[in-house]
Amino acid sequence: MTSPLAGxxxxxxxxxxxxxxxxxxxRDAAAAGPNDWTPGAVTTTSYPCKALADAWSAYQIAGGMVAGSDAKVLILAASLSIEPQAGDRVTVxxxxxxxxxxxxxxxxxxGDPAKALWECRGRR
Structure with missing residues (x-):
């Protein structure tokens, strides 16, 4: 049965x-090095997307859930070919x-249940 959120x-x-x-x-990725203790060169791959950067709510900041200097970065999932992860960087x-x-x-x-939007914690 198809999910009602499909599409x-x-x-x-x-x-x-x-x-x-x-x-x-x-996204940065290290290539395999010549041995286990010597890392390879780091390559950066860029992925175009659609995003917004906004402030977190006063409630979240006052409650210690996020730092006051952190930004809420919202990415439209349909505009991005990969799933964002910790360590990535986003320029908006x-x-x-x-x-x-x-x-x-x-x-x-x-992410939300429909996988329409990624809510990310961004630090400058």
Missing amino acids: LSRTIGSALSGIFFDAVLY RGETYALVSDGGSRPAVM
Whole structure:
């Protein structure tokens, strides 16, 4: 049986792409080195996407859930060919944010049930 959420990501992506900004997600990957203790060269791959950067709510900041300097980075899932993860970087409107976890229970990246939007914790 098909999920009732099937196709919703694409629909939401089409509806919201006009209000999201062009952005780029960067992911670093190390190539295999000559041996286990010598890393290979790091290569950075860029992935175009649509994103927004916004402030977290006063409640979340006051409750210690996020740092006041952290930004909420929202990425339209339909615009990105990979799933974002901690350690990635996103550049939106000239600002670059590193996707970081709080070190506790809140991950760096969370998605919604329809997989339409990635909510990321970005640090300048």
